[in-house]
Amino acid sequence: MSIPAFNPMTLPSNDNVNPYAFSVDLNGQWFTQKGKMIAYYGQIKFEALSAGPLDALVAAHFHSPLYAQDWVIAQGQGKLLLADRGFDVNSFDLDDGNLTVRAGNLLAFEPGLDLKQSIIPGFLTLIGTGRFVAASNGPVHFVEPPIRIDPQALLGWADCPSPCHHYDHSYMRGVMGMARQMFGVGGTSGEEHQFDFTGQGTVLMQSSEVVANEDTLLRDLEGQVGMLGAGGLQRLHQTIGQRLAAERER
Structure with a gap:
């Protein structure tokens, strides 16, 4: 069986190569999450958000210092291939x-969009006009x-108010009730917490309860530790x- 080989001319332009990889036709700059670029053609370089010449771009479009170390800016011309450990990859236009x-599912976005940190731990908000690429299980x-969704199955939401936590009574009982009330997280089934x-x-909503990356939730929790005094830390x-x-x- 003959398997076709891609090159810069045959790769899709701003479209999926297959369900698990996306090809960005880069002609300028994109924000990309570290570790999500699997290959590229052309003259492309990757700069940390702290790079001096990019200060104006970052100041205008990236407003989440908690996640700044996880992102770079791809700039130049060529084909940029994005993927995430075999998860489904899709692009969305705002x-x-x-x-x-x-946050762990967002792979890249155009500078026409502004990124802000959501009040819900582990999530990021995109505002404006442009394209972004995200992964889902x-x-x-x-x-x-109105709908209630298992926290692990939730991928995001558009043009609607932030969700509320819904806890069944059984969820509030047990040794971890205090931590669950403080942070809204904990090990349980979707039947008890939505x-x-x-x-x-x-x-x-993604078609699985497997979360792509839990490090982002830990990052949010770590960011809140600074607001605790000695008693709260204990x-x-x-x-x-x-x-x-x-x-x-x-």
């Missing part, structure tokens, strides 16, 4: 829109509120110890 997406489904969406808009230390002990007993 037209003067507002969309929030799980399985196909993406678009659903309308994100509750109301109002108008669109919710993006309580958090005790809670983490209890959680680790419970995990070891599984």
Whole structure:
């Protein structure tokens, strides 16, 4: 069986190569998450967001210092191939829109969009007009509120209010109740804890409960530790110890 080989002329332009890889026709600059570029053709270089000549671009479009170390700017001309560990990859176009997406699933976006840090831990918000590329564990489904979604299946939401946490009574019982109330996270099934969406808009849901990257959630939690005093840090230390002990007993 003959397998076709791609080259710069035959690769798609700003489209999927297959369900797991996306080809950006770069002619200028894109923000890309580190580790998501798998190959490129042409004259392209990658600069950290802290690079001096890019200060104006970063100041205008990237407003999440908590995640700045995870991103670079690809600039130049050529074909830029993006992928994420075999997850499905899709591109989305915003037209003067507002969309929030799980931080670990966002692979790249055009500078026409502004990136901001969502009030929901582990998520980032894109505002403006332009294209972005995101990964999902399985196909993406678009659903309308009102709806409750398992936290691990939630990919993002567009043009609707931020969700509320919905907890069943059984979730609030047990040794980790205090930590769950503080941070809205914890090991449990989707039947006990969901994100509750109301109002108008669109919710993006992936076809799996496997989260692509949990490091982003840890980054958000670490960012909140600085707001705790000595008493809060001590309580958090005790809670983490209890959680680790419970995990070891599984």
